[in-house]
Amino acid sequence: MNPPRSFDHIDTWVFDLDNTLYPHHVNLWQQVDTRIGEFVASWLKVSAEEARRIQKDYYRRYGTTMRGMMTEHGVHADDFLAYVHKIDHSPLEPNPAMGAAIERLPGRKLILTNGSVSHVDAVLARLGIARHFHGVFDIIAAELTPKPAPQTYRKFLEIHAVDPTRAVMFEDLARNLVVPHDLGMTTVLVVPDGTKEVVREDWELEGRDDPHVDHVTDDLTGFLQGLVRS
Structure with a gap:
């Protein structure tokens, strides 16, 4: 070796x-993660539980949920990024x-x-x-x-x-x-x-x-x- x-x-x-x-442990990304789930649920009109499953599946397969949503559902990157990064950065x-x-x-x-x-x-x-x-x-x-x-x-x-x-x-x-x-x-x-x-x-x-x-x-x-x- x-x-x-x-x-x-x-x-x-x-x-x-x-x-x-x-x-x-700041878990700042958890805020982004939550908003990604909200975006997926709203766009696909599915439950929070189903959105979570899809979100994590795309994350693992495509590298980001956004790439999966773009590839599978025609989502525009600007719309996705604007929504999911609208978080509270004050914990930093x-x-x-x-x-x-x-x-x-x-x-x-x-x-x-x-x-x-x-x-x-x-x-x-x-x-x-x-x-x-x-x-x-x-x-x-x-x-x-x-x-x-x-x-x-x-x-x-x-x-x-x-x-x-x-x-x-x-x-x-x-x-x-x-x-x-x-x-x-x-x-x-x-x-x-x-x-x-x-x-x-x-x-x-x-x-x-x-x-x-x-x-x-x-x-x-x-x-x-x-x-x-x-």
Whole structure:
């Protein structure tokens, strides 16, 4: 077995957004998750229970529920995103320690997310770390094809001129690290810290021992601080 990839050569730091740049237990994504269910129920005129089943089925099969709704039911992305990201971001608190650690990382810092730029902007504003990032690649930039589709990562690398062998990807879903690792990126899985209840599907919390996961942390701020001290 090959040893985990290191960070000595890294010049591009790529971060997922939800449940990565803020703790899982904030459950901010739960608000989005609830609104997705509402959208599905309203659009398909089905019960909340049936909408939930469809929502999670599409999530697993298509990468996002939105992609499933677009493919199967002709939903327009703008309508979907505008509705599901209309949430209360106030549970997020400023994280100056994380901001300081990110600032000290050598090279560019980018965000690669299945969410929208407006959602990214709202989250980063609440965390107080927006100024540390050099670019965002969202679901619109991905032409509505979400992670973990290989073409989405390739498009991200091309648009932002990223050498994957000199980049690291931080993610909360192990399945979203398969392609980055195959492309040569160092990978870090961000998991719940275990101190508070999180609202996640069981499969979303799996994969920490998978071979495409180089490093695992339940404290992203502490992990980044360790990197800049070393």
